[in-house]
Amino acid sequence: MTFEISKKQTKRQKFDWASLFFNALLPLAGMLIALLIGAVMLLILKVNPLVAYAELVKGAFGNVSGITQTLVKATPLLLVGLGICIAFRASVINIGGEGQIIVGAIAATWFPLTFRTWPGWLLIPLTLLVGFAAGAVWGFIPGILKARVKVNEILSTVMMNAVALQLMNLLVRSVLMDPAGITAGTYLAQSERLPEQVWLTRLVPQTLLHTGSIIAVVLAVLVYIFLWRTTIGYRIRAVGFNPEAARFAGINVPFNQALALTLAGGFAGIAGAIEVLGVQHRLLEGITSGYGFSGIVAALFGGLHPLGTIPASILFGALLVGGDKMQRAVQVPNSLISTILGLVVLFVVGSALWSRRWAAKRQMDAAKNEEPKP
């Protein structure tokens, strides 16, 4: 990745507001263009874009239910996005979010169902850990394949997604299938409902908002500290910033890339676990809702910074919730949102060029100003 590591980390200069502003402005401009193209599509579909987008905003932020749903959807986006921040910072492209969410969700279903008598205060943290571990394994496999035999991680993570999906389909139709569904003869492809003590506490009554959102924000701060205040985090960023230089500095590049991919998988795994414990309370098909991909969008939008990913996740959570509301209000399929998300990705990675040029120009200017005067 060619994302600038700000100089303030090494020199402790004063905070670079201009750079932050510029780097936040570009993605927003990209988003605006994507929404404009979406508006053209709406016009072609003979829907008034103003009405449709008004419904979208109203749906996402118009009332308590909308706001809480937005936050509920932002939670897995943030968690997946945190993993993406770590991976992309190490120059590893993790497309495997979907699969990692799935295995995290599988593990987080199996564990509490197996140890269903344990108290919640013990079972919840352990389940989250198990979810993390499962996702981490799913990230570790492409990671070690990249480190050992140089398998392109983009391809292997995509393949791991398909494997995880089939694994889940297999499990919810066999060993994990809800016994109630079997006795009733419905054979629904879903697991048994989890014991109640493992459900995450609802923050606002009558809504889906659960403590998982708080966990996600806390983890975002921790990932920030990890990446910018610890040696391992520094190594991971160094590997991504300049692999050659990192190697000369004695950093084991393949090891750190495998580590980054493993951690990325772990965070997506937690996202899957939290989706099971906080929202669905069971494993069922479609558990990922495409978060593995939209989490990438959120992380890119947040400048691959764990704290920047927080508002970005809320924005895209709102887009997903609003898209569903828009579908109901003006009969536009919510696939429009996926289309817009794809365009946002294209424009955000495309606009990185200007961001790089701008940073280079500023550095030149700064160098000129610092030259000793004769």
Add this chain to the structure above:
Amino acid sequence: MTDVFSVSVIVGILTSAIRLATPYLYAAIGETFAQRSGVLNLGVDGIMLVAAYGSFYVVLKTGNIWFGLLAAIIIGLLMGLLMSFISVTLKAEQGISGIGLYMFGLGLSSLLFKTTIGTVKTVTGFQPVKLPLLGDIPIVGNIFFNHSLLVYGAFLLVPLAWWVLEKTTWGLKIKSVGQNPAAADSLGVSVERVRYTSVCIGAILAGIAGASLSISLLNLFQDNVTAGQGFIAVALVYFGGWRPFGVLWGALLFSTVNAFQLWMQVLGVKIPSDVAIMLPYLLTIAALALSTNRGLAPAALNKPFERGES
């Protein structure tokens, strides 16, 4: 239960394998062009989806399969231009822009399908054409020479692509731009133009790959009809060592595994379908891990070119 290894079953499996190799071949040969020029286009699956929809819709409305194919080509070209603009002109990180293109294609094809067609319908697409003489050879004729034109086209594409890449000046330009863009640039080859054309050729072929699904193999369109075949096609390029004939063997290996699992299900052999569907993906991972072709990768693959940078 029928005998699994009777002649008719083996003929059936091989015939399906030839048919099912078609989308892989178009998409992977196209991707070979893009990657030989140094651009990893990960959006192949997205292009396939939109083109599969477009060609299906046109055939549904006009009944003309050639208009359908043309629609797929135009869609491929347009999406190829979009991908080139982002990846070549704006020098974006290619793996991510490809995912953007995939999400865009997945969303757009679903959006259009739901708004213009709605339910799963079928069309009369490309029909099998039995080749004279060759088609009459017992067994072999059925396996190889009784397919639709798009299937023949896919197999003819392999030697054609080899010839273009190995025997023409243009092929040399593509390879030099993918191997050492700075050197090619200093010799007056326009890196941008070569990459644009290579990506667009790849995208057009990805479009035809999509059409081969919706108006030849399946004759229907539904959400996510490609089921990730575009991604497998990208993997096949690695697997095939960036060479058309390598890609051909890879595509045949995959389609044979696929045909085998489909026939096993038809014959009622007790393998859970999920495990059977998983097989090609596991095979891809294993193939990528065991493949010894990595040294053949274009040196500038996945690296945007900027003049003046080493």
